[in-house]
Amino acid sequence: MEQTKLLSGQENEYRVICEQEKKNKEDLNKKSRKKRRCFWAAGICSLAAVMAVTGVLVLRKEIRINPMVAGGYEVHGVDVSHYQGTIDWDVLSQNQDFAFIKATEGSTHVDERFLDNWQAAGQTHLYLGAYHFFSFDSEGDKQAASYIETVGDLDGKLAPVVDVEYYGNKRSDPPKRAEVVRNLTAMLDALEQHYEVKPIIYTTYTIYNEYIKGEFEDYPLWVRSVYCPPSVLFGNNWSFWQYMDTAMLDGYTGAEQYIDVNVFRGTRQELEKMTIQKTMY
Numbered sequence: 001m002e003q004t005k006l007l008s009g010q011e012n013e014y015r016v017i018c019e020q021e022k023k024n025k026e027d028l029n030k031k032s033r034k035k036r037r038c039f040w041a042a043g044i045c046s047l048a049a050v051m052a053v054t055g056v057l058v059l060r061k062e063i064r065i066n067p068m069v070a071g072g073y074e075v076h077g078v079d080v081s082h083y084q085g086t087i088d089w090d091v092l093s094q095n096q097d098f099a100f101i102k103a104t105e106g107s108t109h110v111d112e113r114f115l116d117n118w119q120a121a122g123q124t125h126l127y128l129g130a131y132h133f134f135s136f137d138s139e140g141d142k143q144a145a146s147y148i149e150t151v152g153d154l155d156g157k158l159a160p161v162v163d164v165e166y167y168g169n170k171r172s173d174p175p176k177r178a179e180v181v182r183n184l185t186a187m188l189d190a191l192e193q194h195y196e197v198k199p200i201i202y203t204t205y206t207i208y209n210e211y212i213k214g215e216f217e218d219y220p221l222w223v224r225s226v227y228c229p230p231s232v233l234f235g236n237n238w239s240f241w242q243y244m245d246t247a248m249l250d251g252y253t254g255a256e257q258y259i260d261v262n263v264f265r266g267t268r269q270e271l272e273k274m275t276i277q278k279t280m281y
Contacts, residue, residue: 066243069229075264075271078249079131079242082113085254089120092251097268098127100161100222103151106135107142110150118151127271129158131202132187134165136175140186148194154276160191161222163202164211171206180211188219197276200240205233220274222262239274240264 070076077098080087093099099121102111114130121128130151135143147160154160164184166174191199202222203212212221222240223230230241240262247261264271 064244065228066226070241070243070261070263073241073263073265075266075268077126077240077262077264078247079260079262080113080117080252082111083254083256084252084259085113085256087113087117087120087252089117089124089126089251092249093121093124093126094251096126098129098158098262098264098271100129100131100158100262103130103132104143104147105133107138107146110146114150127158127275129161129200130154131161131163133163133167134184134187136170136180136183138183140183140188141190143183144187144190144194147191154195156275156277158271158274159197159200159220159276160195161200161202162187162191164207165202165204165224166207174210177211181215184211184216188216195276202240202242208234236265238265 075097077096077100078092079100079102081102101114101117101121103114103118104110118128118130130147132143132147151160162184188199188201198219200220200222201212201216202224204224208221208223217237220239221234221237222242223234223238224242224245225233226243226245229243230238242260242262245260246258248257249259249261252259
């Protein structure tokens with residue numbers, strides 16, 4: 001009996017020890033899980049902070065992702081207007097393949113530097129295109145007529161470009177979609193009838209979603225995306241990408257120190273196919 005009691009006491013003591021060890025392990029596991037949660041929470045917070053700071057720096061254009069991505073494309077170009085002043089096209093055309101030059105705006109305005117730029121750039125190796133700044137306040141057919149009268153034939157040049165973006169108070173008081181679509185359709189149709197090629201539409205992400213998407217899907221797009229690659233906003237639905245509006249190149253003397261730079265999503269041979277090969281009369 002005494003031996004039985006002794007064994008029973010030892011068993012109880014052993015159980016107590018086991019239970020205590022089990023409790024200690026559970027406490028350690030809880031502390032370990034808590035530490036891991038704290039570690040991951042700290043890591044997530046740190047990552048979020050880094051992403052937030054990076055986002056701010058990208059928006060401030062202190063970190064430039066786009067030039068690195070754009071460097072992977074074969075065909076590069078610029079777009080200019082009177083803001084770049086007098087341009088030495090022999091200098092500016094170095095390391096460039098194409099240039100879009102502002103020609104007209106609205107139904108009456110002609111860019112003051114267009115003719116000089118058009119003639120001088122025409123003496124270089126660049127593929128050239130002339131663009132029109134679309135007015136929300138003018139009839140589309142009148143805007144097309146102004147472009148055609150100013151630019152003339154585009155034999156050997158890129159298709160005409162219609163630049164559609166907000167200006168003045170239009171961002172805070174956007175025009176009605178139906179009215180924009182009506183006038184833009186009229187202009188694009190008139191240009192296509194005259195030049196026998198579909199015009200290129202220049203667009204921002206906001207304008208694309210408000211007026212272009214679902215209406216002009218079969219037109220080549222030239223997209224503005226200066227904070228991120230265009231695939232983020234437009235997918236693969238683009239032909240030209242304006243990736244930076246704060247580039248600084250040699251060859252111009254205007255009050256505007258910056259110049260817009262672009263890439264074409266294709267080869268030089270594919271860009272050649274976008275030129276107009278029929279002489280207009």
